[in-house]
Amino acid sequence: MSVPLWPELQEAAHRVDELVVALPEPGARLPEERAEIAAAKDAARALRMRYLRTHADAVYARLTSDGLDELRLAELVEAAAAEFPALVPTAGQLAADRGRRQADKEGYEIDQGIFLRAVLGSPQAGPHLLDAMLRPTPRALRLLPEFTRTGVVETTSVRVERRDGAAYLTMCRDDCLNAEDDQQVDDMETAVDLALLDPEVRVGVLRGGTMTHPRYQGRRVFSAGINLKSLHSGGISLVGFLLRRELGYIHKLLRGVRTEDAPWHSRTVEKPWVAAVETFAIGGGTQLLLVFDHVLAASDAYLSLPAAREGIVPGAGNFRLGRHTGPRVSRQIILQGRRIRAAEPDARLLIDEVVEPEEIDAAVAGAVERLRSPAVVPNRRMLNGAEEPVEEFRRYMAEFALQQALRLYGEDVIGKVGRFAGQGA
Template sequence: MTVRLYTNIRLEFDDGAGVALLTLNRPKALNALNGELLRELEEALDDVASRPGARVLILTGAGAKAFAAGADIAEMQGFTPAQAETFAALGQRVFSRFEALPVAVIAAVNGFALGGGCELAMSCDIILASASAVFGQPEVKLGVIPGFGGSQRLTRLVGRQRAREICFTGRSVKADEALRIGLVTEVVEGDVVEAAKKLAETIAKNGPRAVALCKRAINDGADLALAPALSHERTLFGLCFATSDQREGMSAFLERRKPDFTGR
């Protein structure tokens, strides 16, 4: 196990399993997202992306109360319009990095995921929620709107009508409703981080290049019409056959043994 400590986050690597655990570590502030934390996330993502053995990233929050209760209002209160736009650009850039990361990213949401916390969870590939998790975009209650991509990612997950209602009211969405409307992947009874680790281990057993290309196909294709999306999928399918993992995976299947994927 390799551990890297930052001021506001903690990054752990289980090198044998190929799983990284990234923890937002401001529990006294309910893991609120300030500029320093966002920049640390960007640095941590560089670290994950540079590790050949990294296959899955789990993102969670320290403590039982919150995944992340939002952006740091104390930091934002005195922003000028230009400063606010710069802060939004930082958050959007960092969250888009989670989407672009060539490994599967699982959000293990414990407690509050509000405002920026909800936006951060939505930038992950899979969202596992504890039964006590609470989601929402309450920015209108502060006289602002989501700035880290919430109005766009929420719409893509739950549709325009439901996104409007959630954003216009600023209300909270409990875990069972979040599952019903498609905001989360699964509601977990018990330890959500342990559930995420089990899921991560399952994903990590598969060909890492294939998982990365599958992620690209889904994410890129979501913004395309069907015909160009199918063309993009064909191209990525072809790229699989330039990898050692494709040869190993198919050979292992025909030889009735477990594959030994290397990510090449």
């Protein structure tokens, strides 16, 4: 199928490219130079939005051979760059930005956000992409024989261990209090895939490992959220982190993994999940809890979603949090940075079980035992389908793709992450 780009869109994209070559590096531009290239980018982006309103389905069909090919996010934007270079940034443009601090980037990922907003927003292309993202990763398939044989896989940031029919995933980035970056997202999706694919696993458990950080030496920490130092240095990507995280392993925790080994009556292999929070679950850590079947926490732990403080959108937290807490509390948490301490009454909106720190191991074992029943999986499927219809999730993620891309390059975000990165955890 031929899907020609509009000449005016090609001209606008070429004008941006000319300015990038002619002007100094982004961090060295004068105010008038920044205004000139911003206007050129805005003009090109407005044309991209208009073009995709009409042609998103045709573009997606061209890239996926009319839906025969299932491309993951990274593969899709790479294919689009090769086929439609004026529509999304090329590999060379992204590579040039990748080595820069966030403050010094051109912001090409905003154009990826425009493209993925259109794809995810399409009732035809969007579901196809969501299904592609529920496939197990090639890395997980390579490691699966080792895991089924030994019951243990160690990655850089997550250890997976099978014991008595349960998969225990331990986040072990003790250098950064389990703050997430592209590497941890890759490791987490691999770990979730392994737990879902192993036929001996009935229940999954996620927990933070023991830290060596001076302030938390010897204590388990669930998650410090997004790694702000990586964001400041330009190491947090829209496709590889922010979107892959939501459409990859978090969505798999909720919906399961698509595989040929799924039962005939289900499109995916699903399993129930337990999360155990010790010390704190900040930002992305709290987002994770919203898709778990049983959440338990130590009595001295706390939860927070400091989105307004950081200046970004907290993943699908805006979509899911209010369902748990109601609209007033969700606004207090997201817009005003309210912390929820495990011991306070409102914590029971997010946490099923609060125990003393020394009782966590026994509480985890009890939760695993309760979730082993064969009736748990079909009932969680029905609950999840009623509480979070996949079409509503798709529409939310379409808008998130663009809004989060814009936030990544907001001047307030760049200023804030620079200060946070200097503070340490």
